[in-house]
Amino acid sequence: MKKRDKITYWVATIWLCLGMISTGIVQLVQLEEEVQKMNTLGYPDYFLTIIGVWKILGVIVVLAPKMPLIKEWAYAGFFFLMSGAIFTHLAVRDELVEYFGPALLLVLTIVSWYFRPADRKLTKANDEI
Incomplete structure (x- = not known):
């Protein structure tokens, strides 16, 4: 792996994980602003707990060594989650500013996945869980 690719991977991954962990915590503690936003988007309050937990678990898996199959998931x-957020904002015709967070996290997800090192990829050589 080229040094440039490794740097790209870690920068994207760290920013992705910071974004996911911070929004996951906000969703778990159910800040009033977040609850209102979810209600406006048409989702029940308990959905915040579900996505908050999954975001935090996802960050742990992405940062942990090995487990390539679980990383893919x-x-x-x-x-x-992020493409669904974008389409939800489209469906309710939110202002353009509402798309920035999910779009940024979607791009970071794609960049981190694309540039991940070989030992974090699902291949014949490391197809263990």
């Missing part, structure tokens, strides 16, 4: 979960 974590990246897929981040991708579905």
